[in-house]
Amino acid sequence: MKSPRFGEQWLSQHQLGYVGLDDDDRTAIREFALLWGIFESQALFGDGTIDGMTNYIDEIARMAEADQRVLLTAPFIPHVAHFRDQYVDSERATTNGAFETLNFKDTASKVLVRRALVTLNEETPELVKALLIIVYHLRRRLFQGLKWQRTCDKQRDDLYHASKVLMKAVDMSIA
Numbered sequence: 001m002k003s004p005r006f007g008e009q010w011l012s013q014h015q016l017g018y019v020g021l022d023d024d025d026r027t028a029i030r031e032f033a034l035l036w037g038i039f040e041s042q043a044l045f046g047d048g049t050i051d052g053m054t055n056y057i058d059e060i061a062r063m064a065e066a067d068q069r070v071l072l073t074a075p076f077i078p079h080v081a082h083f084r085d086q087y088v089d090s091e092r093a094t095t096n097g098a099f100e101t102l103n104f105k106d107t108a109s110k111v112l113v114r115r116a117l118v119t120l121n122e123e124t125p126e127l128v129k130a131l132l133i134i135v136y137h138l139r140r141r142l143f144q145g146l147k148w149q150r151t152c153d154k155q156r157d158d159l160y161h162a163s164k165v166l167m168k169a170v171d172m173s174i175a
Contacts, residue, residue, distance in 0.1 A: 028159040029142065032166075036139050039166040043173050050109050053132040060172050061125045073123040075168050080117070080127055082161045083134055088117050102137040109133045132169060135162040 008026070011018040021029075040048035043056055057071075064071045084090075087099040095114050104110035116130030138158055 025156050028156045028163070032139075032142070032159045032163050035163045035166040036135075039170050043170050048136075050106070050133055050136055053136060054129050056169075056173075057125050057129050057132065071125055071128075072172075073125065073127055076128055076131055076165065077123065079131055079161045079165050082157065083131065084117050086158065087134075093118060101141075102134065103141070104137065128169070131165045135165050138162050 008018075036048075040046060044052045047055075061071045087095050087102075089096040095118060099114070099117075102113075104113075112126065113130045113133050116127050120127055120130075138155075139162075
């Protein structure tokens with residue numbers, strides 16, 4: 001029988017930085033990867049793009065409105081606060097250098113996320129869209145190797161909040 005940690009052995013030998021990750025960092029990465037797969041499959045039906053995510057939130061908001069309900073965004077507020085701490089210079093009321101490391105490929109999503117983090121205080125679907133776009137970029141950095149080019153440690157909090165956002169987003173489709 002094969003060892004259940006065969007991948008970790010290979011990563012330790014071939015991926016710079018993996019050996020330096022502690023078990024909690026590795027768990028955060030593993031859980032985030034699994035939760036992304038579930039989110040993309042169950043909520044986005046395989047369309048793991050920014051458009052797919054924003055369309056998903058728009059559809060959830062339409063369904064809530066049709067049922068004369070309000071899209072509940074309050075559960076996402078702690079995660080907005082976390083990413084504001086990460087990406088906003090509160091003294092200057094603008095995004096900081098860390099925000100640029102998200103490496104946005106399109107201006108529209110960058111503007112949406114910046115506006116949500118810097119100026120939006122009300123609970124709107126735009127906040128959830130912004131969070132999902134941040135999660136998308138964290139996923140892209142992790143899965144496409146950008147995170148590994150620098151380091152993957154010290155990302156536990158980001159991955160924790162990203163994972164919670166994914167779980168809550170999937171739960172929105174069930175409610």
